[in-house]
Amino acid sequence: MTSLRTLVAARRWMPGTACQVCTAWQRDTLCRACRLRFRPTGHRCRCCAASLTGLDAVCGVCTLRPPAFDRALAALDYAYPWDGLVTRFKFGGACELAVPLAQRMAEALRLAAAQPDFVWPEVLLPVPLSDQRQRERGYNQAWELARRVGPALGVPAQARWVERVIDTPHQIGLPRAERLHNLSGAFAVTSAGRAGLAGRSVAILDDVMTTGATLQELAATLRRAGVWRVQAWVLARTVRDDAGP
Incomplete structure (x- = not known):
């Protein structure tokens, strides 16, 4: 032996x-x-990326209340084992997990690109952290994903075109309405962003979508800056409750 x-x-x-x-x-x-x-199965709402059991392209919530972004794509379900890996990556200092997780995103997006209505964005924007939150964490997990996903797909990633001007409290466990209230006015387009974004198609990238409040606020900010089309790309999507996207 x-x-x-x-x-x-x-x-x-x-x-x-x-x-x-x-x-x-x-x-x-x-x-x-x-x-x-552990790869996901089934299909998702094209507007909020929530898992669907039927054959509809858009869920009932998004039909009644469309989000500010045109389309959402999620690579994974926020469930075992991905939830543990994402938590370690986001809160545990395991920045090395950015590589395999970004690979999962790139694979999922290549599959999405095979759909006839898919349009590649011109720019990829990671959801920014406040200066204080980034100092605490040591890195912005959205940027660590974006700077790998973007080159893999031929989409340039820009980290300095949007900024977080309000350090919002942690959103974990809060209902959608309270999250939206906390995030109101949290983002701003920089001067470089205003010059580079007007009239363009962009994708905003984040690690996890729960209620979608963060992506909703950032997408609305970009719309006001003249962005033509906004997609939301996330690594993982939680199971949606009745609060909607």
């Missing part, structure tokens, strides 16, 4: 890493088996 010491010694000589989900020793941060096992 092979001893534990022998296995450990062998792994030292094997190129690769442990899968962040199943811990299997292999080449990628997320092994192929886990990527296939």
Whole structure:
């Protein structure tokens, strides 16, 4: 029987890493088996990216109350194992997870591009953090994704065209109406952004969409700056409640 010491010694000589989900020793941060096992199935509302059980393209909530963005795309469901990885990436300082998570986003967006009504944006904008929040976290998780997703898809990413001018409180657990109230006036387009965004088609990128309040406020800000078309790209989408997008 092979001893534990022998296995450990062998792994030292094997190129690769442990899968962040199943811990299997292999080449990628997320092994192929886990990527296939936990990939999302079904289809989503084209307006808010919520999972749909029927065949409709748009959910009932978005039919009655369309969001400020034209389309939303989510790569993953905010469920096991992705919720744990996203939490570590966002709050646990695991910035190295940006690489495999950005790869999941790029793959999902390439599939979306095969749809006949898909239009590639001209610019990719990460949702900005306030200066205080970025100092606390050490990085903006949306930018860490965007600066990898953008080049992979041939869409330039711009980190300095929008800014967060109000340091809103943490939104976790708040209902949609309260989130929207907190976020009112939270974003602004910079002078460089005003020159570069007018009349253009953009995608805004964030890690997780829950109620969609953050993306809603940023999209509305961009509309007022003259942006023609806004998509919302997110890594993961939570299960939506009756509060809507």
